[in-house]
Amino acid sequence: MYEIRLNKIKQWLKRHKFDGILISSPENRRYLSGYTPQDVSITESAGFLLITTSEAFILTDPRYQEEAQNLSLFEPVIYRKGLARALSSLAERLKIKGLLYEENYLSCGRLKALKKVLPKVEFSGVSGVIEKWREVKDQEEMRLLEKARELALEIFRILSKEIQPGRTEKEIAWRITELSHRLGEGPSFPPIVASGPNAARPHAEPEDKPLRSGEVVIVDLGVKYRGYCSDLTRTFFLGRVPERLREAHHLVKEAQRLAQPHMKPGLKIREADRKVRAFFQKAGVLQNYLHSLGHGLGLAVHEAPAVSFRSRRKFKVGQVVTLEPGLYFPGLGGVREEEMVFIR
CATH class of the missing domain: 3.90.230.10 (Creatinase/methionine aminopeptidase superfamily)
Known part of the structure; x- marks a missing residue:
């Protein structure tokens, strides 16, 4: 089930010529991966999915590392210095030039922090894509x-x-x-x-x-x-x-x-x-x-x-x-x- 959904988003990225997408909605995150931890608030997330046309990652902090390691389709990335630094390393490794984010779920403050450490990556907001599939x-x-x-x-x-x-x-x-x-x-x-x-x-x-x-x-x-x-x-x-x-x-x-x-x-x-x-x-x-x-x-x-x-x-x-x-x-x-x- 999750493999089918993951392949669907990868194919969608290929068709629309995007390098990757950052998933921050708790419901979309669970729908695509089966990851069950819930966010404490919009400023304290239980984790993010980074999906490219060929790879998939779960980014989270040590509180949720066991849950992250149980996801067979997603490579866990456990960060201790915040999402921005972890994503910066991945973006460089994967040569990401453009990244989609869920504009209804990513806070302005977090987006600002991401843009600061990733000045060469073009960020574009998207909404309703996975929600439409979930319908x-x-x-x-x-x-x-x-x-x-x-x-x-x-x-x-x-x-x-x-x-x-x-x-x-x-x-x-x-x-x-x-x-x-x-x-x-x-x-x-x-x-x-x-x-x-x-x-x-x-x-x-x-x-x-x-x-x-x-x-x-x-x-x-x-x-x-x-x-x-x-x-x-x-x-x-x-x-x-x-x-x-x-x-x-x-x-x-x-x-x-x-x-x-x-x-x-x-x-x-x-x-x-x-x-x-x-x-x-x-x-x-x-x-x-x-x-x-x-x-x-x-x-x-x-x-x-x-x-x-x-x-x-x-x-x-x-x-x-x-x-x-x-x-x-x-x-x-x-x-x-x-x-x-x-x-x-």
């Missing part, structure tokens, strides 16, 4: 995503008995994190637990607020399984909630039903979101629909394609996307339901 999953990736979804569903099954008045949002969020590590590799993202008026904020952060009878609770969670991310949302009713929110929940479920037939190979992505928007417009709640219909899933929890009325693309076999209509009412609350859709 279409192979059978193994689809299997891993299906497993990640199953784990998320199991957590919801457990939570359905535990989400009760008196528990706080933070307690439920911590429980999700605990279960994500017990069942999988941890959460795909910090879980969202939003109750009462907080549910009017699509990406609300959990608070010490207790759950109360008569409130709606939105829970948005995902689990990582062998690097692949699930993402599901459920709305819970604690007793009798305002009729406005019950009606909104019915509309959201109906919007999902209407959109599903439009998420098939060859169909325009924008049509699914447009159908939902037209339905919400007719129901008089379009102003309460604050985001697009969904997004792609894979090694990252948010990746291409965006499922939006602005999209000019079509669904492809092998894509995995979310279907997540939601309606939000300031001061009252909100509802959202999210499913994963496997395009086959």
Whole structure:
């Protein structure tokens, strides 16, 4: 699998007449090599891939040398004086005159340092190349995503008995994190637990607020399984909630039903979101629909394609996307339901 992907990027470099590419995105790095360590931050990387038309290297510091040495397709380069010096030596050895870098992932400070020690190398930014390949999953990736979804569903099954008045949002969020590590590799993202008026904020952060009878609770969670991310949302009713929110929940479920037939190979992505928007417009709640219909899933929890009325693309076999209509009412609350859709 990794050999095929590595050869693909090498052939791409040959076709476009580039000497090499520096990979700094954690997801692209894992996709091409299987290297699993995660970056601490944008200024503290777990490693970089340098790929030329004929060779491949993993550059990292001594903290990750064992992981690097386990990559059979990549020659490890362990640096102790920073990436720039290590890359300088390699560029001279490989006679690199032009080097691509991922402009969405390499910081301006790091790029400045690289240019300083490599004044004769021409640097060019690139974006979206590997991300486009990652969009279409192979059978193994689809299997891993299906497993990640199953784990998320199991957590919801457990939570359905535990989400009760008196528990706080933070307690439920911590429980999700605990279960994500017990069942999988941890959460795909910090879980969202939003109750009462907080549910009017699509990406609300959990608070010490207790759950109360008569409130709606939105829970948005995902689990990582062998690097692949699930993402599901459920709305819970604690007793009798305002009729406005019950009606909104019915509309959201109906919007999902209407959109599903439009998420098939060859169909325009924008049509699914447009159908939902037209339905919400007719129901008089379009102003309460604050985001697009969904997004792609894979090694990252948010990746291409965006499922939006602005999209000019079509669904492809092998894509995995979310279907997540939601309606939000300031001061009252909100509802959202999210499913994963496997395009086959």
